Amino acid sequence: MTGDVPHDAEVVVVGAGAVGLAIAERLARTRSVLVIERREGYARETSSHNSGVVHASIYYETGSLKHTLCWEGNPLIYEWADAHHVPVLRCGKLIVALSEDERGGLDDVWRQATANGVRGIERLTGEQARVLEPHVPSVEAIWSPSTGVVDVAALARSYEGAARDRGALVVYRHTIVGAARTAGGFRLDLRDADGQRSSVTCAALVNSAGHGAPDLASALGYPLDGGVHEGIQVPVLRQRANSGRYYDIVDSAAARMISRPVYPLPEHQAGGLGLHLTVDTDGGAHLGPSTEWLPDGAALDYRQADEPEWRARFLEAGRRFLPGLRDDQIAPGQVGYRPKIQQPGQGLVDFLIWHDRGYVHLGGIESPGLTASLPIARVVAEALGTG
Ligand SMILES: Cc1cc2nc3c(=O)[nH]c(=O)nc-3n(C[C@H](O)[C@H](O)[C@H](O)COP(=O)(O)OP(=O)(O)OC[C@H]3O[C@@H](n4cnc5c(N)ncnc54)[C@H](O)[C@@H]3O)c2cc1C
Known part of the structure; x- marks a missing residue:
């Protein structure tokens, strides 16, 4: 997949959980998007093992991302559910x-x-x-x-379907095992379920890998405990x-x-x-x-x-x-x-949505991540300049 096209995809989203798929749907409105997921289908990890509550934004520190994105996301989940026939109470x-x-x-x-x-x-x-x-x-x-309360499997399925309808390609059973910056983008090394190796290139990379997010950041050279990398201040990414x-x-x-x-x-x-x-x-x-x-x-x-x-x-x-x-x-x-990202004994820690030269890192996307999934996608699109 080279020829005149500089990259295999304009954006690669790593992770087909509810959040990664919501991001893919949003970005696919204006960009070519490839979603890469190590499991055999969508939402096999955190996105299918939760309470499915559409939260109202009660508990979070005022002005935090958890507060504002959950507050924004609450009515959006109901609207989305109605429009896409997702069961919701x-x-x-x-x-x-x-x-x-x-x-x-x-x-x-x-x-x-x-x-x-x-x-x-x-x-x-x-x-x-x-x-x-x-x-x-x-x-x-x-x-x-x-x-x-929303049917989480149906919600994730509807995000996946909507992303595909907009032209996103969703590839399962492929694990990202290596990543590097290249001139103008990123190269990702993949291993499929049969052990076959391949690689893809992209201009922008969204790390929505949930529990796998720190490993991917590490592969790109970012220090997990925060610090300076290539002149850029990096927040704490360890989970x-x-x-x-x-x-x-x-x-x-x-x-x-x-x-x-x-x-x-x-x-x-x-x-x-x-x-x-x-x-x-x-x-x-x-x-x-x-x-x-x-x-x-x-x-x-x-x-x-x-x-x-x-x-x-x-x-x-x-x-x-x-x-x-x-x-x-x-x-x-x-x-x-x-x-x-919160450590034992610490108070609530906010979602991390961090952007560095075409790389967007999603960290600590615990509850209310499902409720906030559509606004998180909006924030990621804005970070990549596609609003
Ligand atoms: C117990 C519990 C209860 C919760 N209750 C609620 C609730 O009631 N309401 C609410 O709004 N939120 C709730 N949440 C939070 C919500 O479930 C999460 O915020 C949301 O599911 C996160 O989605 P995600 O797409 O970021 O992560 P995930 O669903 O974990 O998706 C990440 C994906 O990345 C893939 N991946 C990882 N590494 C790689 C790699 N190297 N290569 C390829 N693929 C990779 C994984 O296989 C996975 O599918 C709860 C969470 C928990 C744990």
């Missing part, structure tokens, strides 16, 4: 205080949510909250009507994985006891929003995700064993929301891994 969510001493924590969440301009939020008494979720013994709550396990409520009568996500007070320092109850678009209900830091470099295992300590922990948390929940009504569900 506009069910709202409750953040509940389950004991008197949790009321203060609710005040903190309320202050942040109002500072962030969250659409339509209200304070509810325990009685009002119990009208919405009669089985949850709330003493007080925050009601967020703009929160919802650490934090796992989020789920248990499913497998008894349909118990699952029908809730109609929307119900969250406790957040646990930012632990790395998550607190083990919550959530629903999916086809009537399933889940408990999770937990938060657990993985050792550096640990392999990400997407199978979850039914370990007695975890089962006990989930049952105890589940019973705070649904006091009658029984052990035989839950079973291990999925496990997802948050790609975090």
Whole structure:
């Protein structure tokens, strides 16, 4: 693929997760785009192992990318879902205080949510909250009507289809194993699932590789702990994985006891929003995700064993929301891994969208990355001068 064309593609997007595919769709409006993904299909990693909540931008530091892009993305996900026949529930969510001493924590969440301009939020008494979720013994709550739940697989599939419709080429089962800057662009070395080697060239490179993002940055010579590279100040790119396990409520009568996500007070320092109850678009209900830091470099295992300590922990948390929940009504569900720039014990760290001479690096694209996927794509397009 050379001839008169200087590069194989104007832009290569690495990673066919929801975010990479949203970016591909956006860029393919004006550029030739090649998406390269190591897995056998779209959304096989973080984009298919999450809560699927369309967040309202309640928790994030005011003015951060997480706040502004999630806030912008919330109505866009509903519009996209309607236009592309993606199942979505506009069910709202409750953040509940389950004991008197949790009321203060609710005040903190309320202050942040109002500072962030969250659409339509209200304070509810325990009685009002119990009208919405009669089985949850709330003493007080925050009601967020703009929160919802999306079918994540269908969302990613719709992004992939829309990107292809605009002419993007999506190549699966190819791993980027090397990368270098060339005069005017980049060369990427690939290995396919059969071990065959090849290379492609591009003028611009978008690193949307999720947990693989630091390795690709390293291959380009960037220092992962920040510093100066070729005269350019590089931010911290190193990531650490934090796992989020789920248990499913497998008894349909118990699952029908809730109609929307119900969250406790957040646990930012632990790395998550607190083990919550959530629903999916086809009537399933889940408990999770937990938060657990993985050792550096640990392999990400997407199978979850039914370990007695975890089962006990989930049952105890589940019973705070649904006091009658029984052990035989839950079973291990999925496990997802948050790609975090945040280190253990640190407060919330923002998304990183960093641009250096045709290279765009997406780092720490944990929650609310799905909700923010369309605005993230807009920001990447602007960074590459295609608006
Ligand atoms: C437990 C959990 C719960 C969450 N809940 C929510 C929620 O309720 N709402 C919300 O908005 N967000 C949520 N999120 C966040 C959301 O899931 C992520 O922000 C989003 O899925 C990130 O998408 P991505 O495309 O950046 O990453 P990914 O989906 O991980 O995609 C990256 C892709 O890059 C590929 N790749 C990596 N390295 C290479 C390489 N060298 N060569 C080729 N391909 C490569 C990988 O195979 C992968 O497919 C949650 C996340 C977790 C972990």
